Amino acid sequence: MHARRLRASLRGWGGVGAMTAVCALAVVLALLLPLTQASGDGSTGTGGPGIAKGTHARAEEECTDPEKQTLSPSGADGPTIEAIKNRQGEKRKLIVGVDQNSYRWGYRNPNSTGTAELEGFDIDLVHRIAEDILGDPNAVQFKAIPTNQRIPAIQEGRVDMVVRTMTINCDRLTDVAFSAPYFKTGQQVLAPKSSDIKGYDDTLAERKICTAEGSTAYSTLEQGQKDGDLPASADISNTVPNQLDCLVRLQLGEVDAVVTDGALAASQAAQDPTVELKGAAFTTEYYGVAMKKDADDLVRRVNQILVDYRKDTSGGWQASYDKWLSATLGTEAADSEPPAPQYLRKS
Template sequence: MHARRLRVSLKGWGGVGAMAVVCALAVLFVLLLPLAPSHGGGKGGPDTGGPGATWGEQARAAEECTAPEKQTLSPSPADGPTIDEIKSREGEKRKLIVGVDQNSYRWGYRDPNSGGDAELEGFDIDLVHRIAEDILGDPDAVQFKAIPTDQRIPAIQDGRVDMVVRTMTINCARLQDVAFSAPYFRTGQQLLAPKSSPITGYNDTLADKEICTATGSTAFSTLEQDRKDGRLVASADLRTTVPNQLDCLVRLQLGEVDAVVTDGALAASQAAQDPTVQLKGDAFTTEYYGVAMKKDADDLVRRVNQILVEFRQDTEDGWQASYEQWLSATLGDDSAKSEPPAPQYLRKS
């Protein structure tokens, strides 16, 4: 990839040991959090609903939605009002403002072994640089904003970011609040638990077990619905929700919860950070990551979809190269199961 880095002062750490320090810092953050958002916050939390939309309205709209990964606009390289506004920023402000994660190993994280200041990098970060290069002609013309899971949608709606590239699943409920690009990655919900745990997968071994999910995440809404529908054992405890997915790993390490449910791609990275935990069973859903933008940013959605077409086709510096660099170590050399389907563009306006 092109030389591109965001630097912060974070020196002298090494490998997995550094991630352990990050987790330790996250423990302090978790313990200082208000109680309200950390338990039960997933119900109608900030990442699941927008201003003026009631839960009932969203539920009805979601029921009418099918194949959410196809509900996007056709690609176009043309500029429009949203892109013109980004390009009109002057001086140091002439940057693409993107919400990302800085704690998801291999996706968006700070590398403690970068030979100096820690660098923000990973699969999602590669994609951000690609988008910035296409729109502004400079892969480094990016202002990164680290945002927690439960603030992804509010950050877009409030105009704090132009887009979010943060392992964000395309689903019907979120389509009521933001627009998505075509998929750029395939994954599914999966369980993470200690190796010594009697939990074997998404089955009855979860009876009376406390499961941690991120507030506003697909994991929480899936588990809640599955329990209502009888696909998840009724005694599974879903009360523990946290702002950031990494906080779940910390709680698992502290023995405060029995299991974590998150996207399999993220769970594999967390298992790589901590050799005492492992994935339990197969993924029990199929989901797709997309770039999230404002609902009325049609020109930006079309442009990102055009970039994704080219990103997939680029055999030297594109999707496959990023997969091999960042994800093959945790997800395996065969990228076929992670490749998104051929895009379909069913949204007309």
């Protein structure tokens, strides 16, 4: 599957040493959460063609175009939204699973003053949803969750939704419901600049590759070895709870490469100038907001918010992209903006 290579502006934060310190701080903070409050506006997206190559063959037989399998937009309240609105006092907040370690997506800026509030493209989207549903963009309780806990957190009712660079795919649609997509990306390889790895090809033979547990990246590599697209000698057993942990392992020389969404990889390359993207994106996939399967009214409401946010030319999707992602993905957002949404799910 062909995809245009994501453009990354490799702007450092001070090299490996500084990044390792930031990672250590992030690990400590993760143990202290859940947390609350931040500031921002919103981001959104829409649907379009394409399916991640890493989706399991079984699921591919059962569904196609997973990014289109969502409900049509509606601004009406329903039982899920009413339950959120009926929370009393300090508990009257939208509870959202997010990342706090992904630079420019959901992260605590160590250079900010005061409380080091969560910032980023995903965090903007959360505030936009809270503003629409509860009338207050800051009526949010953030819960930092690792990659492999995104679906359990939704199913167990620990969060109302997850906004955490979460790819829509057929396997996940059996467990959660998704909004229309709000961002387009694809899997890419991240490796040291000095490495002779060239991308998703034979240069990964006999190399240790790191991915996050439960991520699209891991399922893509697993399927790639079954299909013969990835050398059988590539070691894909190096998985971690959080994707940022892969960057730390790469910095420590414990793995040779990282595979993750190109949008995240570009941000990590901006954090550490000793690494870079290798080769073009080799899948096409989309991020969506994940919710409980039976939360139909919430899914419809989020889809309406996404439609409206895309139309907001002064403080909407494009403004959030310009603020957070243009430095790492380039000033032209066309490669990251999904096409117009389609709503094929009827109930």
